[in-house]
Amino acid sequence: MDGQTGHDVRTARMDAHLAQLLSAGTWLSCALIAAGLVCAVVADALRRDASTAVVGLVLVRSGIATVIALPVVRVAAMALMFARNRDLRFFAIALGVLAIIAAGLAIGVGWHSHVVG
Amino acid sequence: MSVSMALWLLLASLAASALGGMLGMASGIFIVPLLTLFGHIDLRTAIGASIVSVIACSCGGAASYLRARLTNVRLAIVLEIATTAGALSGVLLSGWIPERVLFAIFAAVLVVSACQMARKRRDVASAAGTEGGHAKDGWLKSRLHSTYPDTLVGAEVPYRIERLRLGMALMYGAGMISALLGIGSGALKIPAMDSALRLPIKVSSATSNFMIGVTAAASAGIYFARGEIATAIAGPVALGSVVGAALGAKLLMKVSSESIRVLFVIVLVALAIQMGCSALGVSITGGA
Numbered sequence: 285m286d287g288q289t290g291h292d293v294r295t296a297r298m299d300a301h302l303a304q305l306l307s308a309g310t311w312l313s314c315a316l317i318a319a320g321l322v323c324a325v326v327a328d329a330l331r332r333d334a335s336t337a338v339v340g341l342v343l344v345r346s347g348i349a350t351v352i353a354l355p356v357v358r359v360a361a362m363a364l365m366f367a368r369n370r371d372l373r374f375f376a377i378a379l380g381v382l383a384i385i386a387a388g389l390a391i392g393v394g395w396h397s398h399v400v401g
Numbered sequence: 402m403s404v405s406m407a408l409w410l411l412l413a414s415l416a417a418s419a420l421g422g423m424l425g426m427a428s429g430i431f432i433v434p435l436l437t438l439f440g441h442i443d444l445r446t447a448i449g450a451s452i453v454s455v456i457a458c459s460c461g462g463a464a465s466y467l468r469a470r471l472t473n474v475r476l477a478i479v480l481e482i483a484t485t486a487g488a489l490s491g492v493l494l495s496g497w498i499p500e501r502v503l504f505a506i507f508a509a510v511l512v513v514s515a516c517q518m519a520r521k522r523r524d525v526a527s528a529a530g531t532e533g534g535h536a537k538d539g540w541l542k543s544r545l546h547s548t549y550p551d552t553l554v555g556a557e558v559p560y561r562i563e564r565l566r567l568g569m570a571l572m573y574g575a576g577m578i579s580a581l582l583g584i585g586s587g588a589l590k591i592p593a594m595d596s597a598l599r600l601p602i603k604v605s606s607a608t609s610n611f612m613i614g615v616t617a618a619a620s621a622g623i624y625f626a627r628g629e630i631a632t633a634i635a636g637p638v639a640l641g642s643v644v645g646a647a648l649g650a651k652l653l654m655k656v657s658s659e660s661i662r663v664l665f666v667i668v669l670v671a672l673a674i675q676m677g678c679s680a681l682g683v684s685i686t687g688g689a
Contacts, residue, residue, distance in 0.1 A: 298474060303467035306614075310461040310643060317640045321407055328404040344636035351457045351639055352621045355614035358460075362478060373540070374475060381481045385619045388489035392623035 298365045305361055309354040316347030356385055403633070410637035413440070414454060418645025419652065420665075428642045429455045429584030430514055433507065434672045437679070442634065444500050448583030450635040452621045454642035455585045459614035461643045462650070466607035469550070473604055476545045476562060477611045483569040484612055487576025488619035495581055504680035507582050510589075511673035517591060519666050541565070549604050560601050568597040572612075580620035585613040 323340030330336065363378035417435050418428035429451045436447035466472045495503075542565055548557040562568075571593035575586040587609065594605035624630050 295474070296470065299467040299470055299472065302474065303464040306460045306467070307464040310457060310464075313457065314640055314643055317636045320636060321411070321640070324407060325404050341632055345632045348453055348630060348632060348635050348639065349625065351453055351460070352618050352625055354460050355456060355618040356622070359478070359481070359615055362474065374478060374544070377478050377482065381478060381485055381615065384482065384485040384489060385615075385622065388485070388492065388619055389622050389626060392489070392492050393626045 294369050298362070298369075301365065302358060302361065305358060306354065309350065309357070313347045313350035313354065316343050316350060318347075320344030320347060356382070359385075407633065407637045409440070410436075410450075410634060411641040414638040414641030415645040415648070418454070418458060418642040419649040421646070421649060428458055428646065429582070430511065430587070430669075431672075432638060432642065433583055434511075434676055436634075436638075438672075438675050444503060445495075445629065446631050446634060448503075448581075449621075449624050449630040450638045451583035452579075452617050452624065453630060453635045454639045455579075455583065455617045456614045456621060457639045457643045458646040459585065459610055459617065461646060463607075463611045463614065465650075466610060469607070471549050471603050471607035472611045473545065473547050473600075473608050474611070475547075476598075476600075477608050479541065479545065479565075480569060480572045480608075481612055481615050483572040484576035484579070484616035485619040487573040487578075488580040488616050489576075490573075491577040491580025492620045492623045494577070498581065501680045501682065503581065504676050506578070508673045508677040508680060510578060510582065510584070510586075511669050511676060513589075514587070515666050515669035515673065518662060518669065547604075549601060558601065560604065561599070563599040564597045568593050571597055576616045576619070579613070579616050585617065587613075 320340045320343030323336050323343060327334075327337035327340060359378055359381050363375055363382065366372070366375035366378055413435055414428065414432055417431035421428045421431050432451045432454060433444075433447045436442040436450065437444050440447075442450075463472070467474075498506075542562055545562040545565070546560065548559045550556075551558045571589060575589035575593065578584070578589055579586040590609045590612070591605070594600045594609055595602065598605075600608065621630070
């Protein structure tokens with residue numbers, strides 16, 4: 285039985301994996317946004333080159349999507365790690381967080397289209 | 402996308418985040434007033450941009466706390482049930498709350514943050530560390546007690562989780578405020594972590610930072626899917642905030658936080674007055 289009083293080996297391993305994931309995800313999203321901004325500067329220098337500007341916007345938008353998705357991926361990764369450690373109660377809690385986020389997305393977007401539409 | 406505007410947003414959010422990072426604060430509390438009062442950007446657009454930068458800073462900062470083994474990931478996932486539910490409520494409410502009321506709520510949160518910054522956080526965890534037995538705790542609480550490495554003492558320091566239900570109720574409120582205002586809601590999370598759960602300050606800061614990303618993602622995902630996040634504003638703000646937060650953390654090592662604490666209290670009160678004036682429809686800066 286782990287986790288009664290401290291960071292055991294499995295928890296420490298989970299911390300290290302999550303740190304790697306969050307660090308890599310932050311770098312990726314920043315690189316996408318930075319590349320998009322560079323495209324915007326180039327498009328501006330080339331007197332509003334439309335295709336480069338569109339590529340820039342797509343890159344920045346992808347970077348923003350990566351930022352928003354990263355914590356959700358982190359919760360999914362935690363769920364998998366809890367499952368692998370046979371920590372089924374915490375696996376269920378992590379799934380609960382994912383379910384609230386998914387329900388929020390469905391309700392929030394659905395309600396908005398109902399009100400706007 | 403205007404290059405000059407993107408550059409202004411990048412530098413402004415970098416400065417706001419670096420200043421916030423020097424005191425271990427999330428950048429949202431400075432970025433929303435900066436964008437609305439000085440950039441004359443619509444409040445809801447500023448909130449959308451800020452919430453993305455809050456996630457980016459949380460994820461960027463969380464890695465170092467995890468490597469230092471200060472984050473209680475089990476406690477975080479339990480509290481995230483409350484914060485994400487609060488965020489969902491906040492998003493549903495946001496469409497119904499008039500902009501002036503949002504300005505007023507923001508001003509109130511700024512005042513609460515200023516009060517918290519004015520008084521020092523006291524570590525109450527040590528007294529609670531060894532009291533009581535495990536038998537009283539249910540399965541959940543007994544799995545949340547943990548230890549953290551104290552570099553000064555050179556040993557693992559055990560701590561216990563207290564008043565989990567109260568902590569979860571406060572976290573629900575923090576999640577709602579985070580979604581409504583596009584901030585990390587540290588002003589509500591700190592009392593929940595310090596006073597209700599009685600966590601050691603280092604663990605409290607690390608676990609709160611870890612949770613901010615998921616809380617903000619719950620609302621940002623909805624704003625993004627609705628097309629309410631302006632790419633041209635959110636992109637530079639997110640990038641500037643991440644770089645600024647990293648810079649602020651480095652400056653934190655070199656500058657005494659005590660020496661700038663008073664300055665920040667003054668800045669927060671000034672921003673609260675300006676946001677309060679916006680709530681009343683009075684313009685000080687010529688915009689908003």
